Amino acid sequence: MLAFILRRLAQSIVVMLVVALISFMLFRYVGDPVASLLGQDSRLEDFEALRERLGLNDPAYIQFFRFITNAIQGEFGISYRLQQPVSELIMSRLPATIELAFTSALIALVVGVTLGVFTALRPKSLSTAIIMTLSLVGVSLPTFLIGIGLIYIFAVELQWLPSFGRGQVVDLGWWRTGLLTESGLRSLILPAITLSLFQLTLIMRLVRAEMLEVLRQDYIRFARARGLSKRAINFGHALKNTMVPVITITGLQLGSVIAFAIVTETVFQWPGVGSLFINSVQVVDVPVMAAYLMFIAFVFVVINLIVDILYYAVDPRLRVHASGSGK
Amino acid sequence: MRKLLLTASVLALGAAVMPASAETVRWARASDALTLDPHSQNQGVTHTFAHHIYETLVDRDVEGNLIPRLATEWAVKEGDPTVWVFTLRQGVKFHDGADFTAEDVVFSLDRARSDKSNMKQLHAGVQGVTAVDDHTVEVKMSGPSPLYPNNLTNTFMMDKTWTEANNAVEVQEAGSTDDNFAVRNTNGTGPYMLESRDPDVRSVLKLNENHWAETKPAVTEIIYLPIADNATRVAALLSGEVDLVQDVPVQDIERLGSSDGIKVTTGPENRVIYFGYRFGDAPLKSSNITDKNPINDPKVREAMHLAIDRNAIQQVVMRGQSVPTGVATPPFVNGWTPELNAYPEKADVEGAKALLAEAGYPDGFTITLDTPNNRYVNDEAISQAVVGMLGQIGIKATLASRPITQHSPLIQNSETDFYLLGWGVPTFDSAYIFNDLIHTQSGHYGAYNPSGYTNPELDAKIESLETEVDLDKRNATIAEIWAKVQEDRVLLPIHNQVLAYAMKDGMNLDVHPENQPRLYNVTFGE
Numbered sequence: 001m002l003a004f005i006l007r008r009l010a011q012s013i014v015v016m017l018v019v020a021l022i023s024f025m026l027f028r029y030v031g032d033p034v035a036s037l038l039g040q041d042s043r044l045e046d047f048e049a050l051r052e053r054l055g056l057n058d059p060a061y062i063q064f065f066r067f068i069t070n071a072i073q074g075e076f077g078i079s080y081r082l083q084q085p086v087s088e089l090i091m092s093r094l095p096a097t098i099e100l101a102f103t104s105a106l107i108a109l110v111v112g113v114t115l116g117v118f119t120a121l122r123p124k125s126l127s128t129a130i131i132m133t134l135s136l137v138g139v140s141l142p143t144f145l146i147g148i149g150l151i152y153i154f155a156v157e158l159q160w161l162p163s164f165g166r167g168q169v170v171d172l173g174w175w176r177t178g179l180l181t182e183s184g185l186r187s188l189i190l191p192a193i194t195l196s197l198f199q200l201t202l203i204m205r206l207v208r209a210e211m212l213e214v215l216r217q218d219y220i221r222f223a224r225a226r227g228l229s230k231r232a233i234n235f236g237h238a239l240k241n242t243m244v245p246v247i248t249i250t251g252l253q254l255g256s257v258i259a260f261a262i263v264t265e266t267v268f269q270w271p272g273v274g275s276l277f278i279n280s281v282q283v284v285d286v287p288v289m290a291a292y293l294m295f296i297a298f299v300f301v302v303i304n305l306i307v308d309i310l311y312y313a314v315d316p317r318l319r320v321h322a323s324g325s326g327k
Numbered sequence: 328m329r330k331l332l333l334t335a336s337v338l339a340l341g342a343a344v345m346p347a348s349a350e351t352v353r354w355a356r357a358s359d360a361l362t363l364d365p366h367s368q369n370q371g372v373t374h375t376f377a378h379h380i381y382e383t384l385v386d387r388d389v390e391g392n393l394i395p396r397l398a399t400e401w402a403v404k405e406g407d408p409t410v411w412v413f414t415l416r417q418g419v420k421f422h423d424g425a426d427f428t429a430e431d432v433v434f435s436l437d438r439a440r441s442d443k444s445n446m447k448q449l450h451a452g453v454q455g456v457t458a459v460d461d462h463t464v465e466v467k468m469s470g471p472s473p474l475y476p477n478n479l480t481n482t483f484m485m486d487k488t489w490t491e492a493n494n495a496v497e498v499q500e501a502g503s504t505d506d507n508f509a510v511r512n513t514n515g516t517g518p519y520m521l522e523s524r525d526p527d528v529r530s531v532l533k534l535n536e537n538h539w540a541e542t543k544p545a546v547t548e549i550i551y552l553p554i555a556d557n558a559t560r561v562a563a564l565l566s567g568e569v570d571l572v573q574d575v576p577v578q579d580i581e582r583l584g585s586s587d588g589i590k591v592t593t594g595p596e597n598r599v600i601y602f603g604y605r606f607g608d609a610p611l612k613s614s615n616i617t618d619k620n621p622i623n624d625p626k627v628r629e630a631m632h633l634a635i636d637r638n639a640i641q642q643v644v645m646r647g648q649s650v651p652t653g654v655a656t657p658p659f660v661n662g663w664t665p666e667l668n669a670y671p672e673k674a675d676v677e678g679a680k681a682l683l684a685e686a687g688y689p690d691g692f693t694i695t696l697d698t699p700n701n702r703y704v705n706d707e708a709i710s711q712a713v714v715g716m717l718g719q720i721g722i723k724a725t726l727a728s729r730p731i732t733q734h735s736p737l738i739q740n741s742e743t744d745f746y747l748l749g750w751g752v753p754t755f756d757s758a759y760i761f762n763d764l765i766h767t768q769s770g771h772y773g774a775y776n777p778s779g780y781t782n783p784e785l786d787a788k789i790e791s792l793e794t795e796v797d798l799d800k801r802n803a804t805i806a807e808i809w810a811k812v813q814e815d816r817v818l819l820p821i822h823n824q825v826l827a828y829a830m831k832d833g834m835n836l837d838v839h840p841e842n843q844p845r846l847y848n849v850t851f852g853e
Contacts, residue, residue, distance in 0.1 A: 029733075030732065030733070031731075031732025031735075032732055032735060032736040033732070035731070035732055035735030035736060035739070046448075082361065082526050083510050084526070085506065148558050148559070151559060155566045155568070156565045156566045159566055159567070162566075163559060163562045163563050163566050164552075164554050164560075164562075164563050165528070165529070266555060266556055267556050267558075267559055269552075269553075269555060269556065271525070271527060271528040276527070278555070279358075279527060279555065282701070282732075284732045
């Protein structure tokens with residue numbers, strides 16, 4: 001077990017380094033940060049001087065080495081654009097993204113499982129057909145279109161919910177939450193739905209497929225024969241056995257929910273790390289971009305690690321197999 | 328309720344003057360001010376925000392005229408044409424209560440022209456600033472500088488004592504690693520005080536009750552909300568969540584104008600959109616003509632000028648929201664004339680083809696057109712239209728579209744044969760255009776002239792503008808330079824951009840040519 005975790009940790013470090021290297025190489029093609037830092041009145045020698053000071057004239061490997069050495073110490077430098085320490089910026093934006101990501105994951109899980117079970121139990125009803133068709137729309141429509149559509153319906157036409165921002169936030173000292181105020185909660189609804197829609201349909205289809213599979217199993221048939229109540233069969237036996245893959249997928253998807261919150265955050269002007277990243281890309285704010293990509297890589301690595309460990313702990317077969325093969 | 332509370336608190340403070348009514352304006356823009364340090368960035372969005380908190384010696388009104396602000400008068404010193412004398416407004420106080428004096432002006436100008444300041448180019452000709460008495464300041468220039476006050480409209484005045492006490496004397500450099508107090512705190516003389524700020528999210532400004540102006544602004548509170556996404560920004564106005572949208576997407580102007588409860592004001596912006604191309608004998612890098620440079624032939628440039636249908640670009644690409652032009656300067660700028668501005672009503676395809684054939688290119692040639700795609704209004708679409716128009720006369724242009732951060736290095740490093748660029752003229756004088764776009768690239772000059780165009784005679788004339796004190800003579804030189812620039816077709820101007828502000832009905836705000844609306848000028852009512 002310990003050897004397993006250590007091995008995974010070592011792998012994770014390699015993954016982080018590779019991400020750092022790739023993102024660093026990409027930055028060379030995003031554009032010239034100097035062009036957006038200096039205005040149209042600046043002279044050529046100003047450009048040159050700034051490039052020199054930012055170390056942009058050094059060879060790429062020296063820049064990369066400098067970046068890695070600083071990053072290991074948790075030092076990501078100062079944002080070119082906002083002139084504030086990057087780690088501070090990311091930490092101040094993180095609560096917004098996390099609240100959004102977890103809320104939408106929760107919506108996706110609850111609604112997705114409910115609809116999945118429903119459609120599995122009544123595979124031939126009209127409502128199932130409608131839900132399945134709508135879910136296709138949910139999977140195929142791009143997030144920004146869904147977001148803008150929701151804004152037009154619920155903010156512009158009906159004027160029920162705010163179209164942008166995070167509403168009133170409460171400062172808890174280390175965490176600024178929008179979950180404690182009415183305007184904060186109202187602001188959360190549209191972006192959370194937008195972000196959850198894709199995961200929701202994914203989970204729903206997964207639960208439905210698994211459930212249909214399980215319902216064909218012998219033990220369900222025997223349970224029916226024994227005269228157990230429908231409820232006990234469906235929820236006590238069938239659903240429980242479909243949940244293992246669902247939990248795995250949800251866990252893994254949480255990483256992508258945080259990472260792909262970018263589009264939703266931009267559409268709803270949600271002040272999270274995703275919109276910070278987009279704003280930074282536009283002006284080639286390399287310190288923020290680098291720190292964000294490293295952060296996302298870190299989130300994925302950690303989630304994968306946890307899922308792996310959970311697998312190991314939850315599924316007895318894995319353990320037996322591992323010891324059987326002498327590892 | 329808010330009105331009541333505000334009234335109550337104002338009464339409690341015993342303020343002398345009550346605003347007619349307390350009005351909050353929620354102001355949405357595409358982006359946020361980059362910093363609160365007034366000398367750190369020379370950038371429009373940042374300046375616009377700063378103009379509400381800090382003030383400048385002179386300012387520009389919506390017609391583009393210079394008007395007094397913290398300086399009441401300015402004149403060249405008698406007997407010494409190299410010295411400007413500024414008389415300062417009396418009784419002005421900073422937000423923390425300190426008096427505004429000549430010492431603060433000396434300090435602020437020195438800070439603005441210090442090495443790390445991004446405003447320093449505008450003060451490059453300043454040799455020294457001295458306080459004559461508490462309310463008079465003399466600025467000594469390295470030579471006669473008849474237009475220096477034009478450069479002061481975005482140079483803000485800070486309090487010397489406050490800045491020194493907070494260790495913010497040095498300007499926060501672009502890309503530096505230190506954290507500067509002035510980046511996040513303010514102490515200006517302006518009509519509003521900073522109440523709270525969350526970068527990229529929301530900033531709140533409250534009325535400064537002790538401001539020197541006799542008439543109090545109608546807007547007593549400003550909530551500044553950056554909303555990056557175009558559709559969301561417009562939706563926020565439609566749903567009544569914001570009162571003013573400054574960056575209105577062109578395609579939405581008409582629809583917003585016809586929406587209930589919303590009105591749109593438009594006006595010309597101080598920004599011209601033009602094309603440039605490579606001069607010189609060396610063959611173009613991106614052309615099929617490999618033994619010479621077709622563009623270096625005046626007939627080819629004339630043909631390109633004739634091939635472009637500026638009115639069509641205005642109607643189709645810009646949906647009417649642009650002012651076509653035949654000269655690369657906005658109309659507010661000193662040196663602009665209607666004659667220069669004239670341009671062909673429609674494209675003359677036959678004439679252009681004949682010129683190309685005469686120049687020896689009956690089958691045209693190929694070239695790459697570099698265009699930004701996120702900097703100017705519909706920049707990429709304009710370039711696409713021009714590719715089509717040039718195609719009609721046989722010039723096969725390939726479009727290379729990039730974000731501005733990748734486009735700019737091409738210009739700086741002269742790595743482009745044919746490019747689109749926009750140019751604003753903050754000094755409202757043609758010399759600003761000549762210095763950067765026309766003069767041969769060398770030293771302080773020609774920073775945005777990647778074309779290789781060079782004309783020593785013209786260069787000498789451009790340099791003479793800097794020190795010429797006789798304004799009539801100077802204007803005559805400007806006219807001569809423009810005549811030559813037009814004759815040589817150094818630039819291929821398309822149009823001036825138009826600005827649009829959308830706001831709730833009953834609110835009045837004129838378009839500012841530099842896109843720096845001042846919310847203290849907002850009025851309410853029809």
